[in-house]
Amino acid sequence: LPGAKAWIEKNILPYHPKTIIRYIAVGNEILATSDKTLIAHLLPAMKALRSALDSANATSVKVSTPHSLGILSTSEPPSAGKFRKGYDKLIFAPIFEFHKQTKSPFMVNPYPYFGFKPQTLDYALFKPNGGVFDAGTGINYTNMFDAQLDAVYTAMKRVGYEDVDLVVAETGWPSVGDPGQPGVSLENALSYNGNLIKHVDSGKGTPLMPNRTFETYIFALFNENLKESVPERNFGLFKPDLNPVYDVGILRSEQ
Known part of the structure; x- marks a missing residue:
């Protein structure tokens, strides 16, 4: 102390x-x-x-404290979401109890960027697509972000703490990738973050958590030139010199 x-x-x-x-x-x-x-x-x-x-x-x-989705042993379909064996009661139950007692949120870092395949790119970018059906609930998910959050919610429900608030501590999409890397472009970064803002601001929530607005933080504010890989260096909305990489609708015109 x-x-x-x-x-x-x-x-x-x-x-x-x-x-x-x-x-x-x-x-x-x-x-x-x-x-x-x-x-x-x-x-x-x-x-x-x-x-x-x-x-x-x-x-x-x-x-x-923010968590990656690696805390889940199962995340697909969302109705099967569960925490890693041994972590659920020993690690997460006490953490959830702390959040419940202090009225603080459980923080997660969902990244559709790390979970998409070329055939699910539109699903990851919130673009029109056929969706992914969850037979456990009968829900057809139209974007991966909702599916990832609902997988976390299902895992929380299994340990009896579905009433703890959720905050998205970071999520994003790189604007530059390695040569020939599928799905990585300035256009897709703009699509993901722009559609993310619209989706979160809509207040629709997710299929299992309807009518909720999740406090969400975009990763990242600036590009980071000391990261190891090309994509990791290019998650920023701004360059280090403060010039924007692209505008997701947050820039103000000079008065």
Whole structure:
């Protein structure tokens, strides 16, 4: 707790509440590291930061940790979604209980980009397509984003925490890929992120979570030239010099 208090005093209190800080994300995709020490310390770190925030009267700042969809052992069809064996009760039930008690969201990073095949590109980009049928629910999914979120929801329901809120901590599509890489182009990046914004803003939610607007963060604001692969360097909406790579409808004209 002393370490958490010191961190809050240095990194949050000088800026809050003048700067709106909604969340502290404790690590990123920690379970994907398979590092037992990191995983064991994840929830205690979240609890320590929560206590430190409460002590500092910064109660509006929520604490969470983003997860990749690798936390699921099964994600297709969505009605079969379940957490990895051994993680459901030992890891996730206590994390969900923390979220429930602190009214903080469970954060996930769904990426249709990593799940599409050439024949499902339109399905991944929210474009018109025949859909993918889930025989377990009788639902025909028309986009992969909804299917991925509903798989997470189904897994949450299996452990009894479907009432915990969901936040999309990151999702996106690269605008440049390796030579000949299918599905990667500026046009497709614009399609995915542009259609994502429209879909989320519509308030339709997903088939299993209707009439919900999911707080969603696009990855990423800037291209990152130190990443290893060409696609990883080109997820940004802006170049490092602040010039836009493309406009998904968020740019304002100069007054």
